[in-house]
Amino acid sequence: MGLVKYILRRLFTIFVSLIAVIIITYILMWIAPGEFFNIAQFQASAGKVATLTPEQLQVLIKGFEEKYGLNVPLWKQILNYLKDAFRFKFGPSFSNPNEPIEVQIARRFPVTLTLAILSMTLAVIVGIPLGIIAALKRNTWIDYISMFFSMIGSIIPAYTIGVIMVIIFSVYLRVLPTSGWETPKQMIMPVICVALGPMAVIARFMRSSLLDVLNQDYIRTAYSKGGTDRAVIIRHALRNSLIPIVTIIGPQLAFLFTGTVWIENLFRVPGLGQLFVNAASMRDYPLLVTSTFILSLSVMLMNLLVDIIYAFLDPRIKYE
Amino acid sequence: MAELLKVNNLRTYFYRNEGVVKAVDGISYKLDYGETLGIVGESGSGKTVSVLSLLGLIRRNGRVEGGEAIFDGKDLLKLSKEELREIRGKDISIIFQDPMTSLNPIMRIGIQIMEPLIWHRLLSDKDARDRAIELLRVVGIPEYKTRFLDYPFQFSGGMRQRVMIAMALACNPKLVIADEPTTALDVTIRAQILNLMHEMKEKLNMSIIFITHDITLAMNFCDTIIVMYAGKIVEYSSIEKFIKNPLHPYSQGLLNSTLDIEKKEGSLRPIPGNPPNLINPPEGCRFHPRCSYVQEICKEKEPELREIEEKHKVACHLVKGGNLNA
Numbered sequence: 001m002g003l004v005k006y007i008l009r010r011l012f013t014i015f016v017s018l019i020a021v022i023i024i025t026y027i028l029m030w031i032a033p034g035e036f037f038n039i040a041q042f043q044a045s046a047g048k049v050a051t052l053t054p055e056q057l058q059v060l061i062k063g064f065e066e067k068y069g070l071n072v073p074l075w076k077q078i079l080n081y082l083k084d085a086f087r088f089k090f091g092p093s094f095s096n097p098n099e100p101i102e103v104q105i106a107r108r109f110p111v112t113l114t115l116a117i118l119s120m121t122l123a124v125i126v127g128i129p130l131g132i133i134a135a136l137k138r139n140t141w142i143d144y145i146s147m148f149f150s151m152i153g154s155i156i157p158a159y160t161i162g163v164i165m166v167i168i169f170s171v172y173l174r175v176l177p178t179s180g181w182e183t184p185k186q187m188i189m190p191v192i193c194v195a196l197g198p199m200a201v202i203a204r205f206m207r208s209s210l211l212d213v214l215n216q217d218y219i220r221t222a223y224s225k226g227g228t229d230r231a232v233i234i235r236h237a238l239r240n241s242l243i244p245i246v247t248i249i250g251p252q253l254a255f256l257f258t259g260t261v262w263i264e265n266l267f268r269v270p271g272l273g274q275l276f277v278n279a280a281s282m283r284d285y286p287l288l289v290t291s292t293f294i295l296s297l298s299v300m301l302m303n304l305l306v307d308i309i310y311a312f313l314d315p316r317i318k319y320e
Numbered sequence: 321m322a323e324l325l326k327v328n329n330l331r332t333y334f335y336r337n338e339g340v341v342k343a344v345d346g347i348s349y350k351l352d353y354g355e356t357l358g359i360v361g362e363s364g365s366g367k368t369v370s371v372l373s374l375l376g377l378i379r380r381n382g383r384v385e386g387g388e389a390i391f392d393g394k395d396l397l398k399l400s401k402e403e404l405r406e407i408r409g410k411d412i413s414i415i416f417q418d419p420m421t422s423l424n425p426i427m428r429i430g431i432q433i434m435e436p437l438i439w440h441r442l443l444s445d446k447d448a449r450d451r452a453i454e455l456l457r458v459v460g461i462p463e464y465k466t467r468f469l470d471y472p473f474q475f476s477g478g479m480r481q482r483v484m485i486a487m488a489l490a491c492n493p494k495l496v497i498a499d500e501p502t503t504a505l506d507v508t509i510r511a512q513i514l515n516l517m518h519e520m521k522e523k524l525n526m527s528i529i530f531i532t533h534d535i536t537l538a539m540n541f542c543d544t545i546i547v548m549y550a551g552k553i554v555e556y557s558s559i560e561k562f563i564k565n566p567l568h569p570y571s572q573g574l575l576n577s578t579l580d581i582e583k584k585e586g587s588l589r590p591i592p593g594n595p596p597n598l599i600n601p602p603e604g605c606r607f608h609p610r611c612s613y614v615q616e617i618c619k620e621k622e623p624e625l626r627e628i629e630e631k632h633k634v635a636c637h638l639v640k641g642g643n644l645n646a
Contacts, residue, residue, distance in 0.1 A: 217421040220377060224416075225436040225487065226409030235435075236424050243426075314426055315471045 002318070007304070014300045019082060021296045025289050026078045032283075068094070068286065081286075085293055093287040095278065101290050104275060111181055112271035115264075116256035118187065119194035124249065127199040128242075131206025136233070138211060146203065153200030159262035162193040166266075179268035190267040194260045198252045205248055210241040243313050250306035254299040324494060324527050325351040325374075330387035330397075332366075332373040339599035343369045343382070345551040348625075351495070351544075356521065356528040358538030358559075360574065361548035362595050367531050370548070371497050373397075375412060376404050392494065409436040413488040417500040419480035423472040429483050430456075430468035436490045455486040459516060478509035482516065489520060497529045502537075514541060535574045539563060544631075547571045550596050550606040558631040567634045567644055569611045605637065613638055 065071045068091075069080055084090065090101035127150075134146045169176040169189065180186040213219065214237055222232040261273035272291075279287035311317045332344040344366040351357050359367040372378050374389045374396045389396040392411065396404065413436070416422040424432060433452040437443045443451055449468075456464035459482040472480055481501060488496050498517065502510040518541070521528055532538050538545050545562050547555040547570060555568040566572055573591035593610040596602055602609055608618040617637045625635040628642055638645055 217416060217418060218424040221414075221416060221422045221484075221487075222424070222435070224375065224377060224408055224414040225490075226405055226407075226439045227435065228405060228439070231435075231439060236427070240424070240426060316425060316473045 003308070007308070010304050010307075014297070014304070015086075017300060018086075018293065018296055021292060022082055022085065022289060023078055025292045026074060026081075029283075029285055029288060030074055067097070068092075081289060085290075090290045090293075091286055093279070093290075094284040095282055095287070101287055104287075105272065105290070105294070108270055108272045108275055111269060112257060112260075112264075112273065115187075115190060115194060115260065115269060115271060116253060118191045119256060119260075120198060120249065120253050122191060122195040123197075123199035123202055123252075126195075127202030128206050128245065130199075130203040132210060132238070134203065134207045135210035135214065138207075143207075147207070150200040150203040153196040154204070157262070158193045158197055158260070159266055161196060162189065162263055162266045165189050165193065179266075181267070181269045181271075186267075190260075190263050190269055193263050193266075194256065198249075198256075201248060201252065202245060206241065206245055209244050210237060213237045213241040216240075239313070243310065246306055246309050246313065250302040251299060254295070254302035257294075257298045322353050323350055324353045324355075324392065326388075326390045327370075327374070328388045328390075330370060330373060330389060331385040332369050332378060332382055333385050334379070334382045336381065336599075341598045342551050342601065343598060344373060345601075346387070347548070347551075347553050348387075349546055349553070349556065351527050351529065353494070353527055354521075354525050355544060356530055356542045358530045358532065358542030358545045359548060360532060360535050360538045360545060362533060364595050364598070365548040366551040366598075367533075367548050368499050371499070371529055371531060372414075375408050375414070376401070377408075377414075406440065409493075410440045410442070410491040411493055412495045412497065413491065413493040415481070415484050415488045415496065415498045415501045418504045419477055419484050420504065422484060423480060425472055427471070428469050429472060429475070433483065433487050433490055436487065440491055442491060451490065452486070455490060456483070458489075458520075459483070459486045461486075476509075477505050478512060481505060481509075481513050485513075485516060485520065489524065492524065493526060495527045495529065497531070499531045500533070501530075503532070503534075517541075534578075535571075536578050547574070550601055551598055552606060552635065553625055553633075554607065554635050556625065556633040561629065561632040565632075565642070567628065567632075567639050567642075568607075568636050569613050569638075569644065570607050572644075573610075605635075613644070 062071075069077060072080075081090075088102050090105075092099065093101050093104065096104060130146045130150065134143045137143050165176075166178055166189070170178045176189055177183075177186050181190075214233075219232060219236055222236045227235070257272075260271070261277045263269065264271045264273040265277075272294075275287065276291035278284065279291055327350070328348045329346050330344055330348070331342070331346050334341040334343055347366075347370055349357070359370065361367045369378060369382070373382075373384050374391070378384075384397055387397065391407070394403075396407070399407070423429065430449070430452050433455055434445075434448040437448040437451060438445065442448075453465060453468050456468060461467050461479060461482055467475075472483070475483065481504075484501075501517065502513050505513060514537075517528070520526075528542075530538060530542055535547075539559060539562065542559055544558055545556075546553055547568060549570050555562070555566070555571045557566075562571075566575060570591070573589075576589040577591060579588060591610055596606055596609070602619075603622075604620050605611070605618040605623050608614045611618065615638065621637065623635045623637045625633045626639075627633050628639060636644070
């Protein structure tokens with residue numbers, strides 16, 4: 001009973017927060033220099049827009065503003081956007097007037113979702129055991145090596161590792177294709193690249209969390225009762241040390257949902273990242289606002305999910 | 321009475337960046353079946369380490385450097401890890417100081433009480449469950465049948481310490497080590513827990529090592545008392561002799577540091593200074609920088625623990641003929 005009530009209250013908070021996020025985004029876009037039309041004009045300067053007379057251009061812009069509802073005050077624009085956004089109707093984007101944004105997103109989202117889930121699964125499967133081993137063998141070469149690799153994973157940007165991987169596996173060894181997203185073989189490199197960052201973070205978190213738990217009094221109590229290393233670590237240490245790990249996996253996953261721009265670009269993965277980055281560089285405001293909307297929504301929903309899982313893991317936490 | 325535990329010349333050192341901390345530096349004592357031994361001293365005097373060393377429960381940077389600890393015919397310090405594990409929780413169990421942190425916060429207390437029984441393969445799961453419920457009743461948890469499924473956070477401090485006691489008693493140990501079991505509790509609860517421990521001791525005829533910094537508590541609760549200072553035993557006595565005639569200046573200092581409403585105002589005389597750094601302990605008697613009776617010999621020669629009378633040993637140069645001659 002408490003759970004349903006709790007979720008409803010949290011959803012209401014999310015609703016209010018989203019409105020705030022959208023208002024701030026609109027204001028920021030309004031402040032930011034540059035407009036879609038100037039940029040489009042610049043990019044198409046060799047094309048037909050540049051050959052129009054100023055009067056013709058004015059007519060064109062006026063028609064454009066009417067189509068996208070830009071001829072009303074900012075607050076009204078925000079209101080119009082919000083009215084439809086919560087029904088997941090975002091209208092057309094500037095750069096692709098013939099297709100509503102929700103359709104564009106729906107086409108690309110499954111790709112990003114697959115990439116995110118595969119990568120996060122890999123990051124968890126490798127990161128957690130890596131952290132556990134490092135903690136249990138602390139200050140030995142096993143610890144140093146696993147932490148060295150996790151350090152590398154968090155320092156070197158994914159796209160750099162991506163390029164190195166392409167050179168090794170596609171150019172020299174010729175075992176993996178350089179790009180695409182149709183066959184499992186094409187997915188290997190993007191998934192590994194996206195996974196490395198979260199994997200490194202998870203491994204380091206897991207290590208410090210487990211070390212922290214191993215120093216707790218109740219671990220000594222468990223040993224004093226005659227527990228073997230195995231029993232004490234599995235029954236008492238691991239479950240306690242996994243609780244904080246859930247908090248970092250949630251938000252990480254949310255960010256992966258909105259696309260992993262560089263990797264998608266590098267491996268030509270047709271996901272959300274590319275769509276949203278183009279939106280920013282093109283000042284494609286409807287698309288830009290929508291990407292913020294989607295990112296905020298998924299971060300907040302993930303946090304809610306994390307909090308719910310938390311309460312299942314830790315009996316001390318109650319939904320208030 | 322037959323001897324249960326005999327510790328000889330135990331030394332435990334901790335290796336820190338600043339140097340070697342000689343936390344326990346050559347202590348010897350023995351414990352009979354059914355005896356309650358109190359170990360008293362300030363924080364850092366080595367009282368807890370001297371006992372946890374026996375069970376291999378000291379922190380990673382600590383090492384038992386030497387000595388022997390014969391428990392039930394076996395030298396605990398020479399046992400393999402697995403042999404020692406078989407003794408922990410079954411023959412020797414521990415009640416820790418802080419019941420708030422010594423129980424696993426996310427495991428039902430009933431399960432935590434069942435664990436030693438199952439780990440030592442004494443009972444089946446079902447019998448262990450019955451035994452755990454019975455133990456909760458014995459240590460005085462109300463509604464013990466339902467509280468079996470509760471988590472530690474649902475208990476008060478005193479109730480948690482009762483759970484710790486139930487856990488320690490689960491396998492009917494021969495020896496229970498109580499490491500400041502009442503320090504973290506309210507005064508009223510403290511008396512309840514002491515009563516419970518006393519009752520259990522009478523009922524189950526086990527030996528207890530009672531570690532405390534409260535000398536009057538030890539005098540009330542124990543048969544024998546050891547006063548430790550800076551990793552060494554300074555006085556070791558039966559409780560009757562100690563009450564009549566506490567000899568070491570440090571023991572007297574501890575007694576003078578406690579409030580006694582029957583004494584007049586100004587009788588509270590704390591020991592000046594702080595316990596010494598155990599990386600470079602003072603030469604001679606380790607207590608000499610704080611001792612009001614200090615003489616030349618105390619700064620040069622380390623006093624040995626000498627028997628002054630039967631069941632009464634003191635490590636002080638100035639004790640002669642059963643008196644402190646200062």
